[in-house]
Amino acid sequence: MAVVGATMDERVPRDFETLRATILDRRASLPKRIAQIAAYALDNPDDIAFGTAASIAASAGVQPSTLIRFAQQLGFDGFTSLQQVFRERLRERNSSYDERLAALRAKAEEGAGHRAIFDGFVAAASTSLSDISRSLNDAHFEEAVTLLAKAETIYVLAKRRSYPVASYIAYALGKLKIRNQLVESAAGLNAEMIGFATPRDAVIAISFSPYAPATIEETRSIAEQGVPIVAITDSSFSPLAQFAKVWFEVAEADFGGFRSISATMALAMALTVAVGEKRREAGRRRKG
Amino acid sequence: MAVVGATMDERVPRDFETLRATILDRRASLPKRIAQIAAYALDNPDDIAFGTAASIAASAGVQPSTLIRFAQQLGFDGFTSLQQVFRERLRERNSSYDERLAALRAKAEEGAGHRAIFDGFVAAASTSLSDISRSLNDAHFEEAVTLLAKAETIYVLAKRRSYPVASYIAYALGKLKIRNQLVESAAGLNAEMIGFATPRDAVIAISFSPYAPATIEETRSIAEQGVPIVAITDSSFSPLAQFAKVWFEVAEADFGGFRSISATMALAMALTVAVGEKRREAGRRRKG
DNA sequence: CGTAGATTGGAATTAATATTTCATATTGAC
DNA sequence: GTCAATATGAAATATTAATTCCAATCTACG
Numbered sequence: 001m002a003v004v005g006a007t008m009d010e011r012v013p014r015d016f017e018t019l020r021a022t023i024l025d026r027r028a029s030l031p032k033r034i035a036q037i038a039a040y041a042l043d044n045p046d047d048i049a050f051g052t053a054a055s056i057a058a059s060a061g062v063q064p065s066t067l068i069r070f071a072q073q074l075g076f077d078g079f080t081s082l083q084q085v086f087r088e089r090l091r092e093r094n095s096s097y098d099e100r101l102a103a104l105r106a107k108a109e110e111g112a113g114h115r116a117i118f119d120g121f122v123a124a125a126s127t128s129l130s131d132i133s134r135s136l137n138d139a140h141f142e143e144a145v146t147l148l149a150k151a152e153t154i155y156v157l158a159k160r161r162s163y164p165v166a167s168y169i170a171y172a173l174g175k176l177k178i179r180n181q182l183v184e185s186a187a188g189l190n191a192e193m194i195g196f197a198t199p200r201d202a203v204i205a206i207s208f209s210p211y212a213p214a215t216i217e218e219t220r221s222i223a224e225q226g227v228p229i230v231a232i233t234d235s236s237f238s239p240l241a242q243f244a245k246v247w248f249e250v251a252e253a254d255f256g257g258f259r260s261i262s263a264t265m266a267l268a269m270a271l272t273v274a275v276g277e278k279r280r281e282a283g284r285r286r287k288g
Numbered sequence: 289m290a291v292v293g294a295t296m297d298e299r300v301p302r303d304f305e306t307l308r309a310t311i312l313d314r315r316a317s318l319p320k321r322i323a324q325i326a327a328y329a330l331d332n333p334d335d336i337a338f339g340t341a342a343s344i345a346a347s348a349g350v351q352p353s354t355l356i357r358f359a360q361q362l363g364f365d366g367f368t369s370l371q372q373v374f375r376e377r378l379r380e381r382n383s384s385y386d387e388r389l390a391a392l393r394a395k396a397e398e399g400a401g402h403r404a405i406f407d408g409f410v411a412a413a414s415t416s417l418s419d420i421s422r423s424l425n426d427a428h429f430e431e432a433v434t435l436l437a438k439a440e441t442i443y444v445l446a447k448r449r450s451y452p453v454a455s456y457i458a459y460a461l462g463k464l465k466i467r468n469q470l471v472e473s474a475a476g477l478n479a480e481m482i483g484f485a486t487p488r489d490a491v492i493a494i495s496f497s498p499y500a501p502a503t504i505e506e507t508r509s510i511a512e513q514g515v516p517i518v519a520i521t522d523s524s525f526s527p528l529a530q531f532a533k534v535w536f537e538v539a540e541a542d543f544g545g546f547r548s549i550s551a552t553m554a555l556a557m558a559l560t561v562a563v564g565e566k567r568r569e570a571g572r573r574r575k576g
Numbered sequence: 577c578g579t580a581g582a583t584t585g586g587a588a589t590t591a592a593t594a595t596t597t598c599a600t601a602t603t604g605a606c
Numbered sequence: 607g608t609c610a611a612t613a614t615g616a617a618a619t620a621t622t623a624a625t626t627c628c629a630a631t632c633t634a635c636g
Binding site: 087121122125126138160161235266 | 305308312315327330331334338375378379401402403405406407408409410413414417418420421424426429430433448449451452453455456459460463543544546548549550553554555557558560561562565566
């Protein structure tokens, strides 16, 4: 009568939370050194994720072999597979939204009703917002605000998908009584409009892949006139980046082939209001 | 006088931001394959942190040796030391995120910088999104989609602050090859434009308090022609609500006197795509 | 068009790292 | 206190991954 292989019975924890629970559960019954490495693992999960068996063992004050025994006792076949769980944890920290998005996409695919589409766009917007919140560089933002606050006229340049953002910026600048010029394509007078810009003005240019040729062309031409440019785009390899004094890289999540614009909007609003704020500060200083 | 060793001259980027800047700086002068791995590295930093030289090279479509040359060209002595920078980045991100947030709040209190403004808008957007996600009524959404999917032409009506949303809807509908008409105020021909609408068409009207009189007026007039209306507004007491077959109440959070439009945008995108979806379904059924 | 220099691909080599093994120590039961 | 079972340490080994090297291929310049 064949005995079933021992490893088949083991329920190997595949995610960090389960692993953590398992360790805490067995903690009392673990031998001294194993318990030592167990405690270390829960206290320094990042070290486990990135270190080598030798370096971790040294930090925890045990032998590498103990580390492996620890992993095996939990049902893994070695340190390497245990480490995967700790690495996954770090990745998921960043991509939990992405997974939710993927799930929603799948649901939408199988025709689960139109609510799924709405949820998808909300999730895409949330993801984009948390991304930009993490990645926005304070110094760049400050630089852009300073640059724009000094401008006599702010030119706003965007086509197609980015156009709504530009129109919002123009609206908000107007509300704040900051002179601005929205460069639209309708009347075909863009070249002339741009021609009036001087180095004392500034530009906000917005374009995402696939970059509207007109936006690129106009940005280039205005840059050549010495007008400083703040660009909002989606990659450092964007053609806009090369013309810009400051540029922001905004990674928008997409759903159903339509990218969110929430992060871009938030950035645009913040820029606009910050410029207004900065001008007010400057005004007070001049008077005071 | 001793000549300083060559490696001492190298400015090796030790943190991710510097590394990133260095890569972007040299990007133009990099050979093709090196540039390829450079782009991959900036686009998939997590993969670099976790992968092996072989796996990363495969994902990026180059040889492992190229990956090492890339690292060396940046001044590292090999792939391993380059990888350290990408790993450091992940550790720092996770360990200090909460602390950084707290620090930012403190800084905002003492009025130190404009970052607080940005954070405020991101927070407002997030709040609005989670609000609408909770409050959106599935049945209303479905009803609006059905109504709009049947329309011959979809008229999109919005002014001022809501105009960016309207322009986005018009863009997206165009992409989906759905006939639509954006009712702008520029040319002053709105009355005539609206005059063409029939009960077989439909309208998306968007307006928030203080309601733009023009939007109300146009909505009333088009409603009187028997054209069904889907309204996006901020209260059931909104003047738009009385004309609409279906209306959505969107509560947007505000910051510094400027209301977010993220929730409205998400709803608008979802409506648009859902309408496209519904039409495709209907098309299939007719053929099948 | 041809050649020198740079770039790239792919295999060979070297380094590192995980795992296994075995001798020794420790613990707990009788 | 002794024995068996278990746990631990340390070194040997096996595995895996990084790096180097060389031939082939491109590129730019004369």
